[in-house]
Amino acid sequence: MTEADWIKLALLCFAGAASPGLSWLLILSMSASKGTRVGISGALGHGLGITAFALITVFGLSALLIAMPKLTSALTLLGTGLLVSLAYQLVTAAPSPLPEGLTTRGGFIAGFSIAIVNPKVLVFFLAVFGPFVDPTHPTSTQMLMGLLAGGIDAGVYLGVAIAGSTLKTLLNEARIQRMNQLIGGLLFMSGLWILGKEISSFV
Numbered sequence: 001m002t003e004a005d006w007i008k009l010a011l012l013c014f015a016g017a018a019s020p021g022l023s024w025l026l027i028l029s030m031s032a033s034k035g036t037r038v039g040i041s042g043a044l045g046h047g048l049g050i051t052a053f054a055l056i057t058v059f060g061l062s063a064l065l066i067a068m069p070k071l072t073s074a075l076t077l078l079g080t081g082l083l084v085s086l087a088y089q090l091v092t093a094a095p096s097p098l099p100e101g102l103t104t105r106g107g108f109i110a111g112f113s114i115a116i117v118n119p120k121v122l123v124f125f126l127a128v129f130g131p132f133v134d135p136t137h138p139t140s141t142q143m144l145m146g147l148l149a150g151g152i153d154a155g156v157y158l159g160v161a162i163a164g165s166t167l168k169t170l171l172n173e174a175r176i177q178r179m180n181q182l183i184g185g186l187l188f189m190s191g192l193w194i195l196g197k198e199i200s201s202f203v
């Protein structure tokens with residue numbers, strides 16, 4: 001992967017982690033309700049869960065392309081389609097009431113479980129990694145892709161946990177919606193860029 005590819009992948013992973021979904025709000029609530037230490041522990045657990053998901057996705061897609069190399073372009077188009085679809089959902093979603101009773105017992109296991117049981121995580125990683133996975137990449141590169149995703153997720157969620165009480169005071173439905181719309185716009189532009197790059201490879 002080129003340096004530009006790593007930057008693009010990192011930005012996509014950051015956009016996904018920074019979007020305030022249910023996991024984001026649960027980590028926020030852990031910290032605000034149970035204390036910063038509990039929130040940090042939950043954030044690290046969530047980062048580990050995301051790392052596991054990312055590695056499974058990267059190595060799984062790589063194995064698929066080794067077995068069926070003709071699927072490379074199809075996989076890129078599928079990933080781009082999923083990315084644009086996720087972006088559209090973020091941009092067009094109406095404000096929804098903040099979930100009640102967000103508090104949880106918290107901790108590392110809770111954070112890990114939140115990441116592992118969320119099926120949207122797998123869809124997101126199929127969208128993000130689809131255009132970047134190449135079976136010719138060495139194992140170290142594939143490992144770094146998974147670790148990059150997990151590291152960025154843990155970093156973002158650590159920030160959420162540390163700023164828990166302040167964020168919980170500042171955030172409301174409208175602000176969360178605006179954040180998601182901004183992130184959705186960035187994901188949409190990224191999807192169009194990847195699509196344009198794929199089309200240009202056939203020209």
